[in-house]
Amino acid sequence: MKNIIKKDIQYPFLTRPIEIYERENGHKIVLAHKEGGLVNISSWVKTGSINENDENNGISHFLEHLMFKGTHKHKAGYFDRTLEGKGAIVNAATWKDYTFYYVTLPQGPDGAYFKEAIELHADMMLDPVIPEEEIGPAFKLGDDNVAQKRERHVVIEEIRMRQDQPWTKIYNSTNHNMYTNHPYKRDVIGFPETIASIPRETILNYYRTHYTPNNITTILVGDFDHEAVLKKVCEKFDFKGRENYQNPQHTLDTPVQSAKLIELKGKINTGFVITGWLGPVAKDIKENIGLEIIDVILGDGQSSRLYQNLIAKQNDPVFNIVGTDFYNFKDGGNFFIEANFKADKKDEALKQINEEMDKILAGDITEDELKKAKKKLKAEFAHNAEKVSEIADNIGFYMTVCEDLSLVEKYLEELENYTLDDVNNTAKKYLQHNNSVTTVLLPE
Amino acid sequence: MKKIILENTIPVVLKCNKNTPRYAVCFYLKIEEEEKKAGLYSVLNKLFLQGTKKRDDEQLVKELDENAIDCYSEMKYDFIRLKLQCLNEDIEKGLEILSDIIKNSTLEKFDKEVLKLKGEISAELDEPKAKALDSFYRNIYKDHPYGNSDSKIAEEIDNLTKQDVEEAYKKLLNESSKVISVVGDFEEEKIIGLLKKYFGDIPNNPDAVCKLSVPELKENQVIKITKDDASQAQIIQGWHVPSLYDKDYPAIMVMNTLLGSSGLSSRLFLELRDKKGLAYVVRSGYETKEKSALFNVYIATEPKNIKTSLDGFKVELDKIKNIPVTKEELESAKNNLIGKRQFFTETNLQQSSLMAFYEDKGLGADFEEKLTNMIKEVTIEDIQRVANLCFNGPYVLTILAPEKYLKEI
Numbered sequence: 064m065k066n067i068i069k070k071d072i073q074y075p076f077l078t079r080p081i082e083i084y085e086r087e088n089g090h091k092i093v094l095a096h097k098e099g100g101l102v103n104i105s106s107w108v109k110t111g112s113i114n115e116n117d118e119n120n121g122i123s124h125f126l127e128h129l130m131f132k133g134t135h136k137h138k139a140g141y142f143d144r145t146l147e148g149k150g151a152i153v154n155a156a157t158w159k160d161y162t163f164y165y166v167t168l169p170q171g172p173d174g175a176y177f178k179e180a181i182e183l184h185a186d187m188m189l190d191p192v193i194p195e196e197e198i199g200p201a202f203k204l205g206d207d208n209v210a211q212k213r214e215r216h217v218v219i220e221e222i223r224m225r226q227d228q229p230w231t232k233i234y235n236s237t238n239h240n241m242y243t244n245h246p247y248k249r250d251v252i253g254f255p256e257t258i259a260s261i262p263r264e265t266i267l268n269y270y271r272t273h274y275t276p277n278n279i280t281t282i283l284v285g286d287f288d289h290e291a292v293l294k295k296v297c298e299k300f301d302f303k304g305r306e307n308y309q310n311p312q313h314t315l316d317t318p319v320q321s322a323k324l325i326e327l328k329g330k331i332n333t334g335f336v337i338t339g340w341l342g343p344v345a346k347d348i349k350e351n352i353g354l355e356i357i358d359v360i361l362g363d364g365q366s367s368r369l370y371q372n373l374i375a376k377q378n379d380p381v382f383n384i385v386g387t388d389f390y391n392f393k394d395g396g397n398f399f400i401e402a403n404f405k406a407d408k409k410d411e412a413l414k415q416i417n418e419e420m421d422k423i424l425a426g427d428i429t430e431d432e433l434k435k436a437k438k439k440l441k442a443e444f445a446h447n448a449e450k451v452s453e454i455a456d457n458i459g460f461y462m463t464v465c466e467d468l469s470l471v472e473k474y475l476e477e478l479e480n481y482t483l484d485d486v487n488n489t490a491k492k493y494l495q496h497n498n499s500v501t502t503v504l505l506p507e
Numbered sequence: 508m509k510k511i512i513l514e515n516t517i518p519v520v521l522k523c524n525k526n527t528p529r530y531a532v533c534f535y536l537k538i539e540e541e542e543k544k545a546g547l548y549s550v551l552n553k554l555f556l557q558g559t560k561k562r563d564d565e566q567l568v569k570e571l572d573e574n575a576i577d578c579y580s581e582m583k584y585d586f587i588r589l590k591l592q593c594l595n596e597d598i599e600k601g602l603e604i605l606s607d608i609i610k611n612s613t614l615e616k617f618d619k620e621v622l623k624l625k626g627e628i629s630a631e632l633d634e635p636k637a638k639a640l641d642s643f644y645r646n647i648y649k650d651h652p653y654g655n656s657d658s659k660i661a662e663e664i665d666n667l668t669k670q671d672v673e674e675a676y677k678k679l680l681n682e683s684s685k686v687i688s689v690v691g692d693f694e695e696e697k698i699i700g701l702l703k704k705y706f707g708d709i710p711n712n713p714d715a716v717c718k719l720s721v722p723e724l725k726e727n728q729v730i731k732i733t734k735d736d737a738s739q740a741q742i743i744q745g746w747h748v749p750s751l752y753d754k755d756y757p758a759i760m761v762m763n764t765l766l767g768s769s770g771l772s773s774r775l776f777l778e779l780r781d782k783k784g785l786a787y788v789v790r791s792g793y794e795t796k797e798k799s800a801l802f803n804v805y806i807a808t809e810p811k812n813i814k815t816s817l818d819g820f821k822v823e824l825d826k827i828k829n830i831p832v833t834k835e836e837l838e839s840a841k842n843n844l845i846g847k848r849q850f851f852t853e854t855n856l857q858q859s860s861l862m863a864f865y866e867d868k869g870l871g872a873d874f875e876e877k878l879t880n881m882i883k884e885v886t887i888e889d890i891q892r893v894a895n896l897c898f899n900g901p902y903v904l905t906i907l908a909p910e911k912y913l914k915e916i
Contacts, residue, residue, distance in 0.1 A: 076528045103854055131771065146772045147843050148838070148843060149843075150847050150849065152770065152850055153770055157604055167850060168846060206793060207811070215784070217787055221787035222740045224738075225637045227737055229634065333765060335633075365568040366572035371565060371568075374623065375565065380622070380623070383630045403626075435569075438573065442575035442576070442594055449528075449853070449854040454738035
């Protein structure tokens, strides 16, 4: 293959190195070997809510739905019907930094299903029609006389579904209040008003701008002939000279300088709380590892500090559920404490969480806790190497969010060398009380 | 795949998957008798990870996490199963802890677990979908342990005593039928040696059978749940249908795939979501248990669409009852189902879990292969016949929505 750059990456727990190919036009192809009869093909596009503004918030996700509505070669429904008729799991997802589309299916006789999946996936990625009749006519929210309820209504139902979820409600509030200007402040799914009215041409323009060779990584995982598959992907992913697009750079906001508390009410019986902090950029592996270690120690599972100290060791615990989460994002991740508590114990709940954070900030993490976290994070790689779809997701994350798959090679080494001082410094840098945003949801 | 019987009569099914970094182990304990009080087995299930004679609750979870061993217990009304996953290097440690949990759980944290369970249930039921599903199961399996849903457990759990749970544990440990399955990259002799060492002294009763009664549903029921701030109505309609021992099991699976569980190309998805824009989530489901099975259809939709959605369900159910499916559609559904079963048996844990499940049910650990062949044999006539068998009986319909929309139903 001419004008293609190849790089090998050693990926933990896989039996062969992963191969990355970069084509002259910037399109990247990643091939990973995994024994078994299933294969996965996915394409990751470097766009999500990071490229949105107040006027078009939700467009990345709406486009994701509309990409399934047919191409010039195949009408809407053909892709799903054909591949699902061969045992495929077909879907897509949109998040802050990326949108990705995937097919997981059995290879079929002589790899026939896989070949067809590559063809149909490439056709969908490169030639979507996004027909007006599938989008449905623009309408005013609340108008009960819309004759053609199509995909606009489906996405609005997805928004409604999320409005009914207490955790989503407080996540969105905390997330929004953690930022001032960065596009990460917006909810990826957007607002019903935007989805009801956004014109087809705006969506098409968005597609043409962002679905460019340099912004797409196509990942193939399974047991197959690499040379033949690479040839086929190059042939089918013919961008026909499509111009590249460089995503604008954003600077992450400074975190809030004094702790912020938002109170929401709902028809519920328990209290929900999420406290969030801004974290390091995704490609800063070392600082991310620090927060991942704290995530394990503080809030992962029944041996975690929050569970032990706030539930297991309390005679009459204030909390029903308590844990932590850490999300990596290109321009800066988020660390969260998430909990459900007895509705009349809000002040006590917030006090107990703060006391646990104070202990972490005072540097009282032990060597044993660090050792446990390292082992669990190592085992996580083993877990992620068990399914073709999970391997693909991890590769997609490193290629799209970190923009560097070789970081995966450094990860285990960095993890092994991590010291208690490193953990304590990371905690002090990112998890100060003054820099936190908290939302509580309480019964009306 | 290989099956051996330990000296204590516990069957062990083994599958060696080379180049896999983690072992998966499942330990099944068959539940023979109906729980006398709602929540009995749920609490016992939770207590399995709350301390043994050797390790208190804190030590136990600490040791598991320090070794990155995932170990948890699940209660599925007909059985309790403990699942273990660990890096290959830690298998002996994992098996030792698992055997300690099974043999030596102290149940000391009974009061605490009851308190925690109540709290977890109240948090769970603040989700409208969970609240609707809870009511659905509680009513479709009314007066049967399968209907001991979260809300019923929360209401009745104060009647449960530690002694009840101790007796149930003792009975389960000494008198129930058990199955072990292991999938991983192992040397056969070595793994069998470890299984004998850690599980060889557990009593087994290979003749134990599930004595649960067969649940009945005598008439249609419509359950309305008011939730005035709900953005979406939650609608679930379900029927009692034949379960996995029935000759119609594969045909109902294929019908389910075709009607509402194949992904983006099922009938309900195409008609109610793609063409009518009624929902983001619309699907059908087929859930089998030892003594019964449920077929259900589900949609979450804007409350003003409740009637349109119910009409949409009726049209699709009538269609599948009255009009033969096409040959192409049938083949697609069968291929989807067979292909997807590979997806659901991809990891060591998925394989181990399924093998033990089939073995426990008396179908044989290799039932998956037989099932694939049975699915291939399903005909157009089978689909129409099982549709009439499933959907002509009484149903439970649960609708959660703001009050003003419920009045119109």
